[in-house]
Amino acid sequence: MKKLTLLLFLIIPVITFSQDNQRKNKLESQVTFSLNSNGIASIPAFSLDNPALIASASFKKGRLSYSPILAYGLDMKPWFIDNWFHYRMITKPKFEFKTGINFSTFSSSYKLADEEIIKGERYFAFSLTGTYNISPESNFTMDYWNDNGLETGSISGHFFNLCFNRSGIRLGDKAFLEANLMLFYINYDGNNDGLFFSPTISISAIKIPASIFFQATQAIDTNISDLPGFKWNLGISYTL
Secondary structure, eight states, X not given: OHHHHHHHHHHHHHHHHHHHHTTTOOOEEEEEEEEESSOBOSSTTOBOSSOEEEEXXXXXETTEEEEEEEEEETTOOEEEEEEEEEEEEEEOSSEEEEEEEEEEXXXXXXXXXXXXXXEEEEEEEEEEEEEEEEETTEEEEEEEEEEEEOSTTOOOEEEEEEEEEEEEEEETXXXXXXXXXXXXXXXXXXXXXXXXXXXXXXXXXXXXXXXXXXXEEEEEEEOOSSOXXXXXEEEEEEEO
């Protein structure tokens, strides 16, 4: 009942605003494909630990946006699907605040004597995100996710994230650099708690919508029994 009330709370103002402004706002869309050497999930504490293909999209109209993500291993086994819906409640030149919901599926596989079973687990998440713009090229973002596993045995928990973003750093006349410094904390069922640091650096071409990126994750303090060590990921992406 609580989830239904929350869903109605989010959807009703979105529908109302969309109807009032459908003639004023154009649909903005973007699709990005990336090839990753070691797939790192949306919460960087978790990873596929194998190469991955990830397709992400963004569709925006007015204050409403839809951002699906589809991730597969190179063996074409499904990894995860995200379906993020966001509504921007505050839109100021210096500050933006939005709320969101996500319907996602995480897939894992295990082997029996003569076959392999792929299991899908459904998750529902609620998020709050605030962004403070220092300049057109830099900002601070703070995220909170409440993540709920819907299957028996799946885990639920909280994700807190503080991130500094810097874009538009010119590298001559042909490329520019973007940097993302993320400090995050997770508190999930089953001793999946910890504080992590995860920087991402990407270099993009100016004349073509392609980039290469490097992402790393390092645990600072965690009680996860199988202590995650230093993880890194190198990838290439192309945006349509």
